[in-house]
Amino acid sequence: MSISSPATREPILPWHRAAWQQLQAALRQRRLPHALLFCGIRGLGKRHLAEQFSQALLCTSPGPEGLACGECRSCHLVLAGSHPDRVVLGPDPAGKSEEIRVDVIRELIEDSSLTAHAGGYRVTLIDPADHMNLSAANSLLKTLEEPVADTLLILITAQPMRLPATLRSRCQHLLLHPPDEGSAVPWLQQQGLGVAEALLVLRLAGGAPLAGLALAQGEHLSQREDAFKGFLGARSRSADLVRIAEAWAKLDAGLLLSWLASWLHDLAVLQVGDGEARLTNPDKGAQLSPLSREIHPTELQRILGLVLRLLRLKDTSANWQMALEALLIDWAVAGQH
Ligand SMILES: [Zn+2]
Known part of the structure; x- marks a missing residue:
């Protein structure tokens, strides 16, 4: 399902409803700020909301909830990605760096000194805003100090603390929560x-x-399933730890370690008797439960410590498979005293 760019006519996502109403009220009362900061964890649809709102701002005949009609000339231009008053900035897809550089922001500023082409709003989306380097952020800050009427800047980020405090303080924050x-x-x-x-x-x-x-x-779930078989299998006497490490080494290291950490964390949750209701891996409760009674909590913490250590080493480890083998050897005998 493609839910982000280009802007669509999809209905408002249920967990965006309050934020949408807040934006619409600000628009009706003509107190829309010059800069909005959309924040919240990844996967909540911050970009989708920004796309919907920017399209609605430019639409010439928005519907009852303030949603863009999808049919006017302006909506057609937005949907085609060619509306002159709507700019979307992000890292250069062809570039080596993920950074949003200062020249991109300067270009935007030069362009925004002109008034909107169509005589209405002019909207700029920057996503992810935390990818602006410091000079880009400073350059943007200057424009917010002298805002032009009927312009709206929407900064989108899952990591607002990575933006300079001076920039953050110039924006009205809109925090999206998981439903x-x-x-x-x-x-x-x-x-x-x-x-x-x-x-x-x-x-x-x-x-x-x-x-x-x-x-x-x-493929996430099937890969996780295979990795979990190795996690359980390593505890049996006949386990081939080298083969498990070999399979694990082929997976994305960050993903693998986050799974391992979450299984170990769930074992700890089961040990304190919180039951299966609070597990991060509700599908694994039945298999983790007996294991949680086998391993001493101190040992569990020790293994979790090893996983977290690997998380810090994953990008620099010279022999990743061997590092995983060492972890598996520890894990295979953990708690068996
Ligand atoms: Zn329209």
Whole structure:
């Protein structure tokens, strides 16, 4: 499902409703700020909301909820990605660096000194805003000190603290929260997921529905399943630890370690008797439960410490497979005294 750029006519996502109403009220009362900072964890659809709102601002006949009509000339231009009063900035897809550089911001500033081409609003989206380097951010700050009427800048970021405090303080913040499971699971079901799978991917994605949906659609779950077999299998006497390490070494290191950390964390949750309701991996409760009784909590913490250490070493390790083998050897005998 492509839910972000280019702007679409999709309905407002249920967990965006309050934010949408807040934006619409500000627009009606003519107190829309010059700069908005959309923040919240990855996978909540911050970009989608920014796209929808910017299209609505430019639309010449918005509908009852303030949504863009999708049919006027302005909407056609937005949908084609060629509206002169709507600019989307991000890292150069062809560039080596993920940085948003100062020349891109300077170009934007020179361009925005002109008034809107169509006589209405002029909107700029910067996503992810935390990818601006310091000189780009400083350059942008200057424009916010002398804002032009009817211009709106939307900065989008999952990591607002990476932006200079001076820039953050010039923006009105709009923080998106993950919806509760009671409303996110039915939404995922509407996208075609079963209830158990919906709950699982939602937990794995830290509560972010779009990130959860992406997990369900990719190879993530099958890779996680294989890695989990190795995690359990390593505890049996006949385990071939070298083969498990070999398979693990082929996986994305950050992903593998985040799974390992979450399984170990769930073992600790089961040890303190919180039950399966609070597990990050609700599908693994039945298999983790007996294991949680086998391993001493101190040992569990020690292994978790080793996983976190590997997380710091993953990009510099000379022999990753051997590092994983060493972890597996520790894990295989953990708690067996
Ligand atoms: Zn329209």
